Amino acid sequence: MHDAGTLLLSLFLIFTTAKVAAELFEWMRQPGIAGEILAGVLLGPGVLKLVEPNELLTAVAQIGVLFLLFRVGLEVKASELIRVGPTATLVAVLGVLVPFTGGWAVLAYTGAARIESLFVGAAMVATSVGITARVLAERKLLQERASRVILAAAVIDDVLGLLILAIVSGLSKGQINYLELGGTALLAIGFMFLVVRFGARATGHVIPLLEKRLHASELQFHLALVLLLGLSLLAQYAGVAAIIGAFLAGMTLSETVSVRVHVLSAGVSEFLTPFFLAGIGLNLDISVFAKQNTVILALVILAVAIISKMIGCGLGAWKLGRSDMFRIGAGMVPRGEVGMVVAQIGASFGVISKDLFAVVVFMAVATTMVAPALLNIAWRSNGKPAASSVLP
Amino acid sequence: MHDAGTLLLSLFLIFTTAKVAAELFEWMRQPGIAGEILAGVLLGPGVLKLVEPNELLTAVAQIGVLFLLFRVGLEVKASELIRVGPTATLVAVLGVLVPFTGGWAVLAYTGAARIESLFVGAAMVATSVGITARVLAERKLLQERASRVILAAAVIDDVLGLLILAIVSGLSKGQINYLELGGTALLAIGFMFLVVRFGARATGHVIPLLEKRLHASELQFHLALVLLLGLSLLAQYAGVAAIIGAFLAGMTLSETVSVRVHVLSAGVSEFLTPFFLAGIGLNLDISVFAKQNTVILALVILAVAIISKMIGCGLGAWKLGRSDMFRIGAGMVPRGEVGMVVAQIGASFGVISKDLFAVVVFMAVATTMVAPALLNIAWRSNGKPAASSVLP
Numbered sequence: 001m002h003d004a005g006t007l008l009l010s011l012f013l014i015f016t017t018a019k020v021a022a023e024l025f026e027w028m029r030q031p032g033i034a035g036e037i038l039a040g041v042l043l044g045p046g047v048l049k050l051v052e053p054n055e056l057l058t059a060v061a062q063i064g065v066l067f068l069l070f071r072v073g074l075e076v077k078a079s080e081l082i083r084v085g086p087t088a089t090l091v092a093v094l095g096v097l098v099p100f101t102g103g104w105a106v107l108a109y110t111g112a113a114r115i116e117s118l119f120v121g122a123a124m125v126a127t128s129v130g131i132t133a134r135v136l137a138e139r140k141l142l143q144e145r146a147s148r149v150i151l152a153a154a155v156i157d158d159v160l161g162l163l164i165l166a167i168v169s170g171l172s173k174g175q176i177n178y179l180e181l182g183g184t185a186l187l188a189i190g191f192m193f194l195v196v197r198f199g200a201r202a203t204g205h206v207i208p209l210l211e212k213r214l215h216a217s218e219l220q221f222h223l224a225l226v227l228l229l230g231l232s233l234l235a236q237y238a239g240v241a242a243i244i245g246a247f248l249a250g251m252t253l254s255e256t257v258s259v260r261v262h263v264l265s266a267g268v269s270e271f272l273t274p275f276f277l278a279g280i281g282l283n284l285d286i287s288v289f290a291k292q293n294t295v296i297l298a299l300v301i302l303a304v305a306i307i308s309k310m311i312g313c314g315l316g317a318w319k320l321g322r323s324d325m326f327r328i329g330a331g332m333v334p335r336g337e338v339g340m341v342v343a344q345i346g347a348s349f350g351v352i353s354k355d356l357f358a359v360v361v362f363m364a365v366a367t368t369m370v371a372p373a374l375l376n377i378a379w380r381s382n383g384k385p386a387a388s389s390v391l392p
Numbered sequence: 393m394h395d396a397g398t399l400l401l402s403l404f405l406i407f408t409t410a411k412v413a414a415e416l417f418e419w420m421r422q423p424g425i426a427g428e429i430l431a432g433v434l435l436g437p438g439v440l441k442l443v444e445p446n447e448l449l450t451a452v453a454q455i456g457v458l459f460l461l462f463r464v465g466l467e468v469k470a471s472e473l474i475r476v477g478p479t480a481t482l483v484a485v486l487g488v489l490v491p492f493t494g495g496w497a498v499l500a501y502t503g504a505a506r507i508e509s510l511f512v513g514a515a516m517v518a519t520s521v522g523i524t525a526r527v528l529a530e531r532k533l534l535q536e537r538a539s540r541v542i543l544a545a546a547v548i549d550d551v552l553g554l555l556i557l558a559i560v561s562g563l564s565k566g567q568i569n570y571l572e573l574g575g576t577a578l579l580a581i582g583f584m585f586l587v588v589r590f591g592a593r594a595t596g597h598v599i600p601l602l603e604k605r606l607h608a609s610e611l612q613f614h615l616a617l618v619l620l621l622g623l624s625l626l627a628q629y630a631g632v633a634a635i636i637g638a639f640l641a642g643m644t645l646s647e648t649v650s651v652r653v654h655v656l657s658a659g660v661s662e663f664l665t666p667f668f669l670a671g672i673g674l675n676l677d678i679s680v681f682a683k684q685n686t687v688i689l690a691l692v693i694l695a696v697a698i699i700s701k702m703i704g705c706g707l708g709a710w711k712l713g714r715s716d717m718f719r720i721g722a723g724m725v726p727r728g729e730v731g732m733v734v735a736q737i738g739a740s741f742g743v744i745s746k747d748l749f750a751v752v753v754f755m756a757v758a759t760t761m762v763a764p765a766l767l768n769i770a771w772r773s774n775g776k777p778a779a780s781s782v783l784p
Contacts, residue, residue, distance in 0.1 A: 005625075008628060011621050012618075012625050015618060016618050016621075019614050023606055026607070055448065056448060056451050063452075138609070215418070216424070218658075222407075225662075225663060226407060226408050229403050229404040229407055232400055232404075233400045233401055233404050242400060263659065264658060264662060266656060267613070268659050268663050270610050270613055270656060
């Protein structure tokens with residue numbers, strides 16, 4: 001019972017602080033999302049020490065980001081994602097190569113061990129599509145070409161990140177199993193291909209059929225939830241992130257389910273998203289600011305992380321013109337929880353020092369906080385107002 | 393990351409199995425809720441061993457039942473609860489005294505220790521209003537007089553249960569601190585009185601005021617969530633169950649918030665309620681069926697639990713006539729998670745044996761599974777069809 005009380009207190013503190021911070025940020029004409037992340041930093045072990053990051057909060061945050069991506073998926077048709085496929089592939093590939101090289105080069109220059117440099121490079125590769133998706137959805141920009149490219153590139157990026165992490169992890173253990181690597185790639189790509197290519201058609205057949213036979217109330221929503229949880233799980237088994245499965249589940253249903261399913265899903269994501277956002281901030285370790293050298297390294301890494309991703313992804317979208325290049329580059333900047341996971345794996349192998357771990361987490365949090373502002377600038381250049389609105 | 397995968401698998405298995413079981417039960421003209429509880433028994437350690445009850449699932453279930461009660465609260469006006477106050481008080485008091493005496497008497501007859509008999513009596517007192525609330529809401533019966541009495545009595549019952557538990561716990565430690573007991577009672581009653589009496593008026597003033605000043609999207613829902621989490625937390629600090637706070641939060645908002653808030657809340661509760669229901673079943677320990685003596689004791693305790701609650705609560709509602717007496721008695725039968733918590737406290741004090749613990753958990757699960765069917769019978773006697781429908 002004590003734990004339940006603590007959880008409830010944490011939920012109350014995080015939700016309330018995040019929403020107050022978001023309101024304050026909006027009032028200062030800053031992105032509310034950055035405020036919600038900052039709320040996590042404030043409440044966390046670094047500053048007020050009111051909330052301890054723990055397994056329960058992590059679980060709540062993870063369920064939250066699943067619903068966030070599911071809801072975004074509901075707004076996207078598979079055909080639209082396939083159409084931007086070639087551009088998105090180029091964006092993803094260059095958006096992986098440039099930051100990886102950048103991160104590796106900075107660390108190598110400081111004289112770090114080879115494997116440490118490679119791990120930091122791998123952490124720079126990660127893209128956390130949740131933040132960008134939230135901004136685009138809130139501003140009703142999901143139907144724009146640049147948004148489609150970002151979402152498709154994020155899906156491909158996830159597979160590439162998986163492979164790079166597998167290679168770097170293999171190197172840290174002294175050997176790479178190429179057969180296993182090929183199997184991993186095949187499984188991940190096969191899973192995505194099957195869902196993107198046939199998912200919408202399958203649900204388009206099966207759901208109306210089930211609706212004729214079953215009569216439970218809220219049946220469509222329950223079926224949607226089964227697909228959401230099932231595809232997230234399968235994605236994880238296929239080696240890619242659960243959120244990619246959640247996104248694909250939403251996309252698969254985008255042409256089948258009613259508006260009511262959108263609103264019911266919105267209820268869950270509105271409740272849980274603040275825990276995902278603040279959860280990113282909760283993990284920031286401010287010990288990074290204790291030594292001057294570490295501060296400098298952190299700032300350099302942050303700058304390289306932002307610039308390299310924008311250049312890499314931007315170059316990949318060369319054909320779409322300068323303003324879409326900027327938008328796509330900005331949309332791929334946040335490293336969020338994905339960058340942290342890579343750093344954690346490196347730390348668990350004992351190949352990343354404690355200081356460097358804090359630097360990478362700082363980079364992940366800071367890129368995530370900067371991205372909404374970058375996206376606002378990128379889309380403002382079109383002359384569109386930064387209206388705040390929501391999904392149905 | 394391993395834990396996240398396990399959690400996702402558990403969530404998928406529980407949600408899917410619960411919904412399939414509910415559908416099967418409805419098809420057999422049995423209450424779907426009983427099916428969802430049975431799904432938990434099936435998946436749990438007793439049968440298929442696919443899902444291990446753990447802290448994460450408990451947390452998800454607890455958040456789920458908060459939203460379930462919140463949603464029920466949204467359908468109830470404070471004034472309607474106050475109007476049935478005197479009857480509800482009588483229902484609650486007799487619904488506590490008769491089962492407590494019944495449980496104590498059975499155990500005393502078997503020659504159990506005094507403190508053990510008292511603890512079983514205390515576990516028989518508990519009422520889990522979540523199940524009844526779900527049935528009444530699904531069948532759109534929340535506006536009926538008997539439903540009001542059940543909800544009000546459940547609130548009062550919670551305070552009485554708290555006091556009995558405090559007394560029994562004190563006895564097991566060898567002393568009762570009457571001053572502390574008085575303080576506990578005063579705090580719990582004071583909290584409820586303030587919220588029921590002034591809550592609706594306060595939110596009716598404050599929410600429109602905030603809506604004029606703030607412009608965040610889904611503001612009403614966010615404010616509702618802050619109140620839900622805040623009052624659940626305060627309820628816990630005041631010594632009563634968090635779900636009572638959640639119910640009162642909903643009631644406080646019932647005349648203020650828009651239909652959209654109802655639907656968004658429904659999204660969360662539709663997603664999470666199966667984990668609450670199956671979670672009850674997950675905890676069933678089938679070792680109770682290993683010894684013949686234990687089986688007999690379990691069946692006797694179950695019978696006494698059902699009959700004593702129906703007689704006690706029914707007598708309290710004497711003035712309302714026979715059919716409402718039956719409905720109110722049936723509605724108070726489920727012991728659910730509340731009965732389990734009392735048994736757990738007894739076990740943690742070392743005053744309840746392992747076998748008896750399993751018997752009490754069996755009683756809690758079985759009363760909960762029987763209640764929806766009892767409610768169906770009780771309301772069918774009115775000639776109303778058992779139509780399955782939902783909240784907005």
